[in-house]
Amino acid sequence: MYAPASGAEDGFTLSDTDFERFREFFYRRTGIQFSPAKRYFVDKRVGACVRSSGEDSFASWFASLRLGIRPELTQEMINQLTVNETYFLREDYQFDGLLNSVLPSVMSERARAGRTGPVRILSLPCSTGEEPYSIALRLLEEWPSIDHVDVEIHAADIDTNVLGHARRGVYGTRSLQRVPPAWLSRHFTPTGGGFHQISGDIRSAISFSLLNITDTGQMQAFEPFDVIFCRNLLIYFDELSSRRAAENLYGALRPGGHLFLGHSESMSRISPIFTPCRLPEGLVYRRPTTGATR
Amino acid sequence: MALVRRATGSPPPAACADPQLLIAALADADAERRRRAVLGLGGVGAAIPAVLERVHDGDAAVREAALTVLAAHDSAEVAAGLAVHLRSEDAALRTAVVEALAAMPTGVLPLLAQLVLDPDPDVRILTAMVLAHLPSPQAVRWLVEMISADRHPNVVAAAVDALLPLAGAEHAPLLRAARTRFADDPFLRFTIDAALPRLGG
Numbered sequence: 001m002y003a004p005a006s007g008a009e010d011g012f013t014l015s016d017t018d019f020e021r022f023r024e025f026f027y028r029r030t031g032i033q034f035s036p037a038k039r040y041f042v043d044k045r046v047g048a049c050v051r052s053s054g055e056d057s058f059a060s061w062f063a064s065l066r067l068g069i070r071p072e073l074t075q076e077m078i079n080q081l082t083v084n085e086t087y088f089l090r091e092d093y094q095f096d097g098l099l100n101s102v103l104p105s106v107m108s109e110r111a112r113a114g115r116t117g118p119v120r121i122l123s124l125p126c127s128t129g130e131e132p133y134s135i136a137l138r139l140l141e142e143w144p145s146i147d148h149v150d151v152e153i154h155a156a157d158i159d160t161n162v163l164g165h166a167r168r169g170v171y172g173t174r175s176l177q178r179v180p181p182a183w184l185s186r187h188f189t190p191t192g193g194g195f196h197q198i199s200g201d202i203r204s205a206i207s208f209s210l211l212n213i214t215d216t217g218q219m220q221a222f223e224p225f226d227v228i229f230c231r232n233l234l235i236y237f238d239e240l241s242s243r244r245a246a247e248n249l250y251g252a253l254r255p256g257g258h259l260f261l262g263h264s265e266s267m268s269r270i271s272p273i274f275t276p277c278r279l280p281e282g283l284v285y286r287r288p289t290t291g292a293t294r
Numbered sequence: 295m296a297l298v299r300r301a302t303g304s305p306p307p308a309a310c311a312d313p314q315l316l317i318a319a320l321a322d323a324d325a326e327r328r329r330r331a332v333l334g335l336g337g338v339g340a341a342i343p344a345v346l347e348r349v350h351d352g353d354a355a356v357r358e359a360a361l362t363v364l365a366a367h368d369s370a371e372v373a374a375g376l377a378v379h380l381r382s383e384d385a386a387l388r389t390a391v392v393e394a395l396a397a398m399p400t401g402v403l404p405l406l407a408q409l410v411l412d413p414d415p416d417v418r419i420l421t422a423m424v425l426a427h428l429p430s431p432q433a434v435r436w437l438v439e440m441i442s443a444d445r446h447p448n449v450v451a452a453a454v455d456a457l458l459p460l461a462g463a464e465h466a467p468l469l470r471a472a473r474t475r476f477a478d479d480p481f482l483r484f485t486i487d488a489a490l491p492r493l494g495g
Binding site: 216247 | 297365
């Protein structure tokens with residue numbers, strides 16, 4: 001999960017024109033907009049990017065970035081201007097959307113189609129596990145239908161280290177800051193030093209896998225999902241990788257399935273194959289029910 | 295009923311199939327089978343002509359899959375096979391092809407000399423749109439060429455629009471010259487007047 005970071009590097013200031021051009025470029029690339037109030041932060045972080053790139057000026061660094069001459073500069077820029085921070089129940093308006101709008105729609109369509117079997121949810125990338133565990137907690141605590149419907153939660157990431165962390169399910173106070181005390185008491189066990197481990201029942205209910213979203217073979221091997229959370233990943237991809245990821249997400253959803261992206265991401269900028277749907281709780285993308293079916 | 299986990303929690307195996315079977319599946323009546331066949335043929339050079347045919351597929355998802363697979367084959371031959379659709383009567387196909395070509399810096403470059411001189415100004419406008427997003431240092435050079443030499447104001451306006459995110463103070467004389475050349479075109483004048491203060495320097 002990514003959000004504007006904080007911090008400072010000294011000795012670099014963008015001109016007003018360069019700040020505007022960079023701000024526009026960054027918005028087009030990531031969907032994240034920096035207000036003029038963030039000028040100091042942007043100056044410092046862009047300065048760090050220019051210095052670490054080895055380019056001799058903002059102009060040459062920016063030219064390399066815009067022209068795609070050095071793709072690694074994009075990753076560095078996003079890393080500098082965002083912070084990789086995740087915690088339980090982050091951006092939980094989307095979990096509200098899952099419970100209040102998406103799952104009722106899934107249940108109606110299942111009933112209409114006479115479909116049985118579990119409701120299937122994928123969290124990708126799952127990072128250290130906060131997102132799939134948050135989904136599990138919200139379902140167990142707030143979705144009455146969990147008493148009569150099976151739900152499979154799959155979680156996947158390309159990084160084996162974060163998957164190991166996710167499987168252990170041990171988190172510190174910062175990660176757990178938004179978990180209500182009653183939930184903490186019911187579903188976690190203190191492990192000392194302010195850390196808590198999520199219950200074995202929940203850990204064992206979630207399937208964690210190593211997965212590359214741009215690998216079509218891996219993605220096609222999944223049975224179709226009803227809902228996919230793929231938040232704050234596509235902003236890191238170049239044009240072609242984004243297209244591949246979009247194709248693979250489409251293929252991993254059943255017709256009518258729902259896709260949640262990060263709040264700053266837009267599938268419309270990547271591919272026209274999904275249908276955007278406005279929920280009371282925000283935007284979700286759906287695989288059309290007509291056309292290609294599985 | 296509750297949270298459940300499949301007995302096999304291991305990562306899913308990668309799917310694979312015989313390319314000949316996949317090529318045959320491109321003609322399947324079921325659109326999803328065609329789409330999966332197209333994606334399965336990614337990286338199979340011998341299948342390119344068959345995948346190029348799917349650019350005409352009546353199903354939008356199959357067409358997008360074909361364009362994604364073809365864009366990954368970043369060669370002049372594939373780019374040329376796509377560029378013919380810049381003349382298509384189908385606006386959605388033209389736009390989709392522009393996006394695919396913009397992801398093919400190697401394949402597109404050899405075509406540019408011909409595309410920027412195409413007799414159809416609409417093709418030249420679409421070429422400027424490709425150049426706007428082409429990750430290549432050559433993109434600026436070609437846009438400058440179009441702004442300097444093209445005789446159609448709409449083509450020059452498209453090229454100016456494409457150049458702006460890449461332009462610097464060194465391009466101000468180029469834009470002023472274009473403004474002079476097309477002094478009677480209010481849209482181009484407006485575009486350039488709005489752009490000049492943003493070039494910095």
